[in-house]
Amino acid sequence: MPALKAADVEQALRKGGSARVDVDVAPKFKPGQRVAVRNLNPLGHIRAPRYVRGRSGTIDRDHGVFVFPDTHAAGTGKSPQHVYSVRFEASDVWGPGPPGDGAIYIDLWDDYLEPA
């Protein structure tokens, strides 16, 4: 890959590089549905934070179809799939807390989730 030239920096930054994929992939889950994060424990980094692996939440919204970084980084393909914002009640993640302790919204790919 040739090095980015000074004259091309502005255009490259403005263009960006979306990981959104324009393909028709059926979502596995719908907003409002209860899901659990699969308790994955591979060697190395994945994008499902450890603090919610095995926890249950509710699909808040479907962001659309994106490249799946785990396979893409490993060179085994883009595996396009839906990414959702999943709402986890703080008390479901950390245990009972003070009242009104809120919620955590985490962006998760289809392959990280299973029906709860």
Added chain:
Amino acid sequence: MPSGDHGHDHSDVPSDLALRVKALESLLVEKGLVDPAALDVLIDTYETKVGPRNGAKVVARAWSDPAYKMRLLSAGGKAIAELGFKGRQGEDMVVLENTDTTHNMVVCTLCSCYPWPVLGLPPVWYKAAPYRARAVRDPRGVLKDFGVTLPENVEIRVWDSTAELRYLVLPQRPPGTEAMSEENLAALVTRDSMIGTGLAKTPGQGEAT
């Protein structure tokens, strides 16, 4: 590495991290993978051109123009691009509205994901482990450290940017600003209010930081 006001002997060798960065930079340049002139343009862009004043303009427009606010909340990236802000690390934007009953706060627990076109590069604390670990576990405590105490009936929603979506918080418009121009409103919008670790300033509270 920062130099400046320090008391140690200048014959100290640079830190391991500084040496590693220098070694990497030399290698990348020597192998032709990085053009130093391009690096200078990149650094200048995020030092002098792209920063949280962009986001402040977006927020002030949303406060002033209800139709724009609706577009911003339903299709963040497109509405932000109307003001000319778009590109790297802002490709897929979501805007979160703070209200009397909901306060949104953004973190990236896995690394340091941040909406560059509207906020520039993230502050050091945003990338540091203490904020990343504590924002999801004790958001009220973090807010308190930032000098913000919210009523108990306000639900705090912490958004962990684990995927490719980038989040911008639309802070609440401060009271007493009904007659203010969009430009003056923008001066009330702080960087932290758009991360959700702060609130917009009220008139007379001084310049935004």
